[in-house]
Amino acid sequence: MNKDKILVIEDNAIWQRKYQKWLSQDYSFSFSSNIEDAKNTFNSFLPDIVLQDLGLPEIEFGLKMLDYIVSQGTDAKVIVITSSQDHQHALEAQKRGAYSYFFKSENIQDELPLLVKRAIRMQTLERDNRLLRDQLSAKLQFDNVIAVSKQMQGILKLVEQTKNTKEPVLLTGESGVGKEIIAKHIHARSLGKDKPFVAINSAAIPENLLENELFGHEQGAFTGAKNLKPGQFELAADGTLFLDEIGELPLSIQAKLLRVLQEKKFFRLGGSNEINANFRLIAATNRSLPEQISKREFREDLFYRLNVIPVLIPPLRERPDDIPALINYFIDRYCKTYNHKTKPKIENTLIRYLSKLEWKGNIRELENTLKRMLVVNSDTLSINDIPQDIQEQENPFLQNSLLNRYTMDDLTKMYAHLVYNHLNQNKKETCKFLNINYRTLVSRLEKP
Incomplete structure (x- = not known):
């Protein structure tokens, strides 16, 4: 069994x-006493853990060494150690990417081995999670879904289950949840997968042009119709027609669409020859069609004709398990699009933070946020890179607590767990953050 490797940077x-004595023979060690040697050793030794004296011999040099290690994009955990009771520099080191810090004046002989073991355990979990995410992305990603x-x-x-039928599908869900992506996936798994996928946004085309867009026209059908023009119904023959924002469809067009779905035939504008309507219809909307029916804004008979296979796509906030994989997917796509040779390092605290946001704009908002972050910083992404407007999103924690009737004891324990996980399960740092003693923390971390 290979030993975990520790690089000690200490002059x-x-x-x-x-350090070697206290940490026993459970690890493989390498030592450096200056920055240049430490850089070379880091790249050749590829350590799992780095114990770094922050004064090499000056704090400024120690921070530069830390910046170099972080910039290499590995998952090595850096524990900075200083002989000074200077919390400011120690905290600055954590902001720059250090896993934790320790003072030589403390009970380092007993505490350092425990801190290293926790760092190794956290690193192992992160590696397992990355492997699992990669496996899930390969296994659970179909046609960009x-x-x-x-x-x-x-x-x-x-x-x-429904890929061998040509019955209509009605996709519902908030704006930005990925309705067109699902529509394309349905097409790719359908009987007409080798035929056209034709998409049209009902809200983007004026009513007086929409009928012509759908049905097409014959030559001379109206002033300016110099040539025959096939409509979307015709272009989608044997394939799929995706009607987005169908809730915006004018009532006059709704009646004509209903007839096409019932009769499976239609006429071009100005035409006298019937054309077979042989396509599978997928409709999508972010509006409540039953509510529109009650307001006489949508035909009830058309709704039932469309709602043969209803698919409700939940908002992103209701499926946070998808967010880490989506982050990985969008960053990979961004790197390929812009020919980035190396993928930026993504801190786990960032993934956890983004997974807890509401994302009112859903997947579209998440994608745009990641693009903004990557434009500014393409090396390492952390919580500090999150745009200010995203950081200021409303936190539903208290509202959810009220709805679930949590007690004050429940909230105290939940917050202790939140801080504990945010600080990489470092009990000492959690006690400092919460300003409580060790015994109180252990009590609050106990499962009810």
């Missing part, structure tokens, strides 16, 4: 020997 030989959550897996299962 004092006595402390180098102490990310399906880690049970809700999305259920949608993909329904698509598989």
Whole structure:
């Protein structure tokens, strides 16, 4: 079994020997006493853990060394150690990417081995999670559909169950949840997968042009109709017609669409020859069609004709399990689009933070946020890179707590767990953050 590797960057030989003695023979060690040697050793030794004296011999040099390690994009955990009780520099080191810090004046002989073990354990979990995410992305990504959550897996299962039928599908869900992506996936799994996928946004075309766009026209059908023009119904022959924002369809067009779906035939504008309507219709809307029916804004008979296979796509906030895979997917796509040779390092705290946001704009908002972050910083992405407007999003924690009737004891324990996980399960740092003693923390971390 390969030993975990520890690089000790320390200009004092006595402390180098102490670290090795305290950490026993469970690890493989390498030692450096200056920055240049440390850089070379880091790249050749590829350590799992770095114990770095922050004064090499000055704090400024130690921070530069830390910046170099972080910039290499590895998952090595850096524990900075200083002989000074200077919390400001230690905290600055954590902001720059250090896993934790320790003071030589503390009970380092007993605490350092525990801190290293926790760092190794956290690193192992992160590596396992990355491997699992990669496996899930390979296994649960179809036609650009990310399906880690049970809700999305259920949608993909329904698509598989209905892929051999040409019955209409009605996609509903908030704006930005990925309705067109699902529509394309349905087409790719359908009987007409090798035929055209034709998409049209009902809200983007004026009413007086929409009928012509759908039905097409004959030569001379109206002033300016110099040539025959096939409509979208015709262009989607044997394939799929995707009607987005169908809730915006004018009532006059709704009646004509209903007839096409019932009769499976239509006429071009100005035409006298019937044309077979042989396509599968997928309609989508972010509006409540039953509510529109009650307001006489949507035909009830058309709704029932469309709603043969209903698919409700949940908002992103209801399927946070998809967010880490979506982050990975969008960053990979961004790097390929802009020919980035190296993929930026993504801090786990960032993934956890983004997974807890509401994302009122859903997948579209998440994608645009990641693009903004990558434009500014393409090396390492952390919480500090999150745009200010995203950081200021309303946190529903208290509202959800009220709805679920949580007690004050429940909230205290939940917040302790939140801080504990945010600080990489470092009990010492959690106690400092919460300003409580160790015994109180252990009590609050106990499962009810």
